[in-house]
Amino acid sequence: MPQRVFFLACALCLVLPAHFAVAAALRIGMAADVTSVDPHHQNIVSNNNIGWHVFDALVHVDENTRLIPGLAVSWRALDATTWEFRLRQGVKFHDGTAFTADDVVFSLERAARVPNGQFASFVQRIVAKQVVDAHTLRVKTATAYAMIPPDLNSVFIVSRRAAANAATEDFNNGRAMVGTGPFKFVRFARGDRVELARNDAYWGNEKGKGTPWERVTFRIMPSDPARLAALLAGDLDLIEQIPTADISRLRANARVKIEQKVSWRTIFFHLDQGRDHPPSLADKSGKPLAANPFKDPRVKLALSKAINRQAIVERLMDGAALPATNVVAPPVFGHASNLKPERFDPDGAKKLLAEAGFPGGFAMTLAAPNNRYVNDEQIAQAVAQMFARVGINARVETMPVNVYLSKARAGEFAFAMLGWGSYSADLALRALVATPDAQKGFGAWNWSRYSNAGVDVLLERAFSTLDEKKREALAREAMTAAMKDLAVIPLHHQVAIWAMRKALAYAARTDEYTFAHHVRER
Amino acid sequence: MFVYIIRRLMQSVLVLFIMSLVVFVGVFAIGNPIDILINPQADQEEIARATRSLGLDLPLAEQYWVFLKQAAHGDLGNSFAFNVPAIQLILERMPATLELAASAMLIAIVLGIPLGLWAGLKPDSVAGKTIMTGSILGFSLPTFWVGLMLIMVFSVYLGWLPSSGRGPTTEVFGVAVSFLSWTGLAHLALPAANLALFKLSLIIRLTRAGTREALQQDYVKFARAKGLSDARVIFVHVLKNILIPIVTVIGLEFGSVIAFAVVTESVFAWPGMGKLLIDSINMLDRPVIVAYLCIIVMLFIFINLAVDLVYSLLDPRVRVGETGR
Numbered sequence: 136m137p138q139r140v141f142f143l144a145c146a147l148c149l150v151l152p153a154h155f156a157v158a159a160a161l162r163i164g165m166a167a168d169v170t171s172v173d174p175h176h177q178n179i180v181s182n183n184n185i186g187w188h189v190f191d192a193l194v195h196v197d198e199n200t201r202l203i204p205g206l207a208v209s210w211r212a213l214d215a216t217t218w219e220f221r222l223r224q225g226v227k228f229h230d231g232t233a234f235t236a237d238d239v240v241f242s243l244e245r246a247a248r249v250p251n252g253q254f255a256s257f258v259q260r261i262v263a264k265q266v267v268d269a270h271t272l273r274v275k276t277a278t279a280y281a282m283i284p285p286d287l288n289s290v291f292i293v294s295r296r297a298a299a300n301a302a303t304e305d306f307n308n309g310r311a312m313v314g315t316g317p318f319k320f321v322r323f324a325r326g327d328r329v330e331l332a333r334n335d336a337y338w339g340n341e342k343g344k345g346t347p348w349e350r351v352t353f354r355i356m357p358s359d360p361a362r363l364a365a366l367l368a369g370d371l372d373l374i375e376q377i378p379t380a381d382i383s384r385l386r387a388n389a390r391v392k393i394e395q396k397v398s399w400r401t402i403f404f405h406l407d408q409g410r411d412h413p414p415s416l417a418d419k420s421g422k423p424l425a426a427n428p429f430k431d432p433r434v435k436l437a438l439s440k441a442i443n444r445q446a447i448v449e450r451l452m453d454g455a456a457l458p459a460t461n462v463v464a465p466p467v468f469g470h471a472s473n474l475k476p477e478r479f480d481p482d483g484a485k486k487l488l489a490e491a492g493f494p495g496g497f498a499m500t501l502a503a504p505n506n507r508y509v510n511d512e513q514i515a516q517a518v519a520q521m522f523a524r525v526g527i528n529a530r531v532e533t534m535p536v537n538v539y540l541s542k543a544r545a546g547e548f549a550f551a552m553l554g555w556g557s558y559s560a561d562l563a564l565r566a567l568v569a570t571p572d573a574q575k576g577f578g579a580w581n582w583s584r585y586s587n588a589g590v591d592v593l594l595e596r597a598f599s600t601l602d603e604k605k606r607e608a609l610a611r612e613a614m615t616a617a618m619k620d621l622a623v624i625p626l627h628h629q630v631a632i633w634a635m636r637k638a639l640a641y642a643a644r645t646d647e648y649t650f651a652h653h654v655r656e657r
Numbered sequence: 658m659f660v661y662i663i664r665r666l667m668q669s670v671l672v673l674f675i676m677s678l679v680v681f682v683g684v685f686a687i688g689n690p691i692d693i694l695i696n697p698q699a700d701q702e703e704i705a706r707a708t709r710s711l712g713l714d715l716p717l718a719e720q721y722w723v724f725l726k727q728a729a730h731g732d733l734g735n736s737f738a739f740n741v742p743a744i745q746l747i748l749e750r751m752p753a754t755l756e757l758a759a760s761a762m763l764i765a766i767v768l769g770i771p772l773g774l775w776a777g778l779k780p781d782s783v784a785g786k787t788i789m790t791g792s793i794l795g796f797s798l799p800t801f802w803v804g805l806m807l808i809m810v811f812s813v814y815l816g817w818l819p820s821s822g823r824g825p826t827t828e829v830f831g832v833a834v835s836f837l838s839w840t841g842l843a844h845l846a847l848p849a850a851n852l853a854l855f856k857l858s859l860i861i862r863l864t865r866a867g868t869r870e871a872l873q874q875d876y877v878k879f880a881r882a883k884g885l886s887d888a889r890v891i892f893v894h895v896l897k898n899i900l901i902p903i904v905t906v907i908g909l910e911f912g913s914v915i916a917f918a919v920v921t922e923s924v925f926a927w928p929g930m931g932k933l934l935i936d937s938i939n940m941l942d943r944p945v946i947v948a949y950l951c952i953i954v955m956l957f958i959f960i961n962l963a964v965d966l967v968y969s970l971l972d973p974r975v976r977v978g979e980t981g982r
Contacts, residue, residue, distance in 0.1 A: 168936060170738045170739050170740075171739055171740060171741075173740070176740060177694075177738065177740075250710065250740065251694075251707065251710060251711065251737070251740055253694075253695065253699065253707075255703065255706075256699050256700065256703050303739075303740040303741065304740075304741055307741070324928065325739075325746070325749060325750070325928070326750060326928040326929075326932065326933065327822065327823060327926075327928035328822070354821075354822060354926065355926065355928075356821060356926040357923070358923045358924055358926065360805055360924070361805075361808065361820070361821050361923070361924050361925065361926055362926075364805065364808045364809060364812065364813055364820050364821075365812075365820045365821050365926075367813045368808070368812035368813045368816065368819075368820040369816070370812070370819055370820045370821065370822075506939070535939065536693070536939075537687060537688055537692075537693050537938075537939055537940065537941050538687055538688050540688065540692035540693060541687075541688030541689045541692045542688070544689075544692055566700075571701075573700070573701035573702060575700075576700025576701065576702060576703075577700075579699065579700045579701055579704070
């Protein structure tokens with residue numbers, strides 16, 4: 136009896152796919168779970184991805200992580216502590232009400248006070264807001280602060296009317312999910328999918344026509360093979376994050392198209408240059424060393440020379456990576472393009488180690504997460520083997536990221552892997568290499584304990600330099616100084632890859648977002 | 658009987674208490690949830706603020722005391738990652754898992770007992786041997802791999818069935834179920850089959866062993882001598898007597914299927930609560946871990962209680978709660 140039902144179900148499934156092809160619907164497979172659709176709750180890629188479809192921000196970012204107008208058509212610094220934003224006219228929310236500066240004020244205030252919200256740091260520098268008229272807004276800061284436009288890229292604008300007194304649950308069930316974005320919110324089934332419908336009145340429509348997709352379904356499928364199988368079976372039209380091992384097979388598949396772009400995520404190694412006796416550093420017989428070898432620039436350079444970045448990119452990552460010189464990717468603001476990747480030179484590395492007083496090398500532990508970055512565990516093992524060739528015995532210790540981060544923050548590692556994605560070099564440097572200072576918010580992720588007053592001064596100047604070009608020059612200078620000094624050892628930038636059925640095209644993005652409105656039928 | 662049930666429920670409260678204590682200490686030993694949850698742009702002040710708002714700056718004993726006080730009111734806390742009550746998160750996803758688990762057990766029982774009986778009655782026939790070999794494959798092949806193979810064969814190559822996800826649902830007494838539509842059944846078929854495979858093999862082997870043993874018993878010979886038909890001997894006498902170990906295993910396995918169908922749920926992107934547990938452990942979302950394990954403990958206790966009560970139905974010699982006369 137159950138078998139008869141089973142066969143009937145199979146037969147019906149042959150008929151069903153034809154039905155779905157009628158409406159212009161796009162089905163996208165997401166690689167990470169969406170914890171909520173509240174735009175001011177958690178700052179993770181999957182939540183923000185949904186946010187960008189339903190909401191807009193004042194400032195948007197293009198595929199190369201550069202700022203472009205969003206709900207604000209232009210912005211400028213009136214004086215050292217005042218920024219003025221001219222807002223777009225004629226924009227309507229999904230419920231038909233007009234978008235005004237008042238909604239921006241409400242959104243900025245809400246971002247600061249959502250319980251367990253992670254967007255407060257983007258608005259904390261704003262001390263006053265002034266609504267000049269319905270389409271002009273001025274914000275004041277306490278001191279000269281250049282990062283207001285990039286910060287406001289992270290704050291989604293919600294409707295005061297719809298989201299007044301809204302809690303996260305009100306967004307999840309749709310009551311407050313009223314935005315100005317290219318899609319309207321339909322449904323969020325936690326752990327399963329998010330459904331959206333086209334907003335025909337979107338301000339960003341070209342020539343009066345919007346995106347071709349009337350309905351978009353984001354299916355949450357964190358399992359890589361399952362997501363891939365769904366694409367190959369025709370249950371999905373586009374998926375993100377392809378495991379590197381499957382890339383060559385997909386390229387050879389005639390029914391699948393690949394789009395890729397260098398990602399903002401950079402993989403590098405922190406090495407403890409602050410403490411005198413970091414944990415796990417010892418000579419090969421196990422006795423602790425007299426001094427911290429990572430304090431010697433020759434040792435740091437030797438370690439960087441010992442790594443064969445090209446081999447990692449070609450063999451380990453199957454070409455889905457780019458050797459790195461900076462902690463930010465090439466298209467990013469402040470990237471110092473004058474730096475060249477360190478050439479693989481094991482003999483040079485051994486010579487440097489001998490000069491520094493370690494002709495026989497030493498022993499250390501190399502720590503990395505095993506479930507966070509692409510091929511993180513394999514990269515750690517490969518680098519450890521490369522170090523062994525120049526005489527450094529590196530013991531590899533990998534663990535799930537939830538354990539790893541706690542231990543790393545507690546200072547248990549001397550040599551640790553980290554991945555960072557930023558669309559501004561000064562922001563990345565502030566978190567990673569600036570001298571730790573809780574007051575100023577510097578160095579929150581500076582596991583290297585690197586301290587360079589020159590770099591700190593450059594960063595402080597950059598944050599208060601309101602002129603974009605001058606700020607970029609300062610950021611480049613700070614990056615060059617920190618990288619030449621090997622504050623961290625950069626490894627590679629990941630490459631973000633999307634796979635879709637042959638008839639589609641996607642404008643790949645460095646910030647790794649998957650935007651349905653940028654997917655076109657060819 | 659009544660006293661017996663009350664006593665069992667009181668024991669369960671003790672188990673719940675110990676369970677919550679173990680989880681608290683365990684999560685504390687793994688790491689600090691804040692490290693996973695915070696936004697990378699956050700500076701030290703923001704991290705401190707977030708730590709305070711989640712109550713993670715208090716010493717562990719005090720955090721546990723706060724938890725107990727809230728639990729006494731039925732509130733097991735808000736999820737750190739989702740910002741909604743942990744119990745609501747779990748109960749939201751429970752119908753999907755229950756549906757999958759019940760379908761899998763149904764397939765396993767409906768196919769397993771007849772196949773096991775057949776293998777037990779005709780152990781040396783081709784059919785009997787094939788069934789036994791098949792059962793070995795059933796519990797040696799890893800669930801993850803079998804699931805992916807099912808998707809490859811039935812979805813990618815043949816295109817008969819959808820590769821993942823849950824079909825459209827309809828509300829029945831306020832609970833969303835998907836087996837009432839053909840599309841829903843199509844979506845349910847592969848995950849249920851994948852989950853059922855291990856249980857199926859287990860039940861086949863148990864039933865076969867029980868049948869082989871029962872057939873040697875005197876009462877079977879006597880029943881045959883009396884002239885009872887084969888069908889009556891097998892289905893009324895033999896089956897009832899071999900059911901006790903099978904019911905025990907089914908009860909235990911049903912609990913574990915509900916609690917730990919993670920692999921199947923991950924592979925088939927089935928929006929159930931098993932995956933919620935693994936994700937919460939990865940994110941150190943302690944309220945959800947505690948709430949989930951407490952609910953699972955209650956579930957196991959109820960299932961075991963039901964199994965014990967079923968014994969007394971199956972075997973008139975067994976009376977629950979009595980210490981012998």
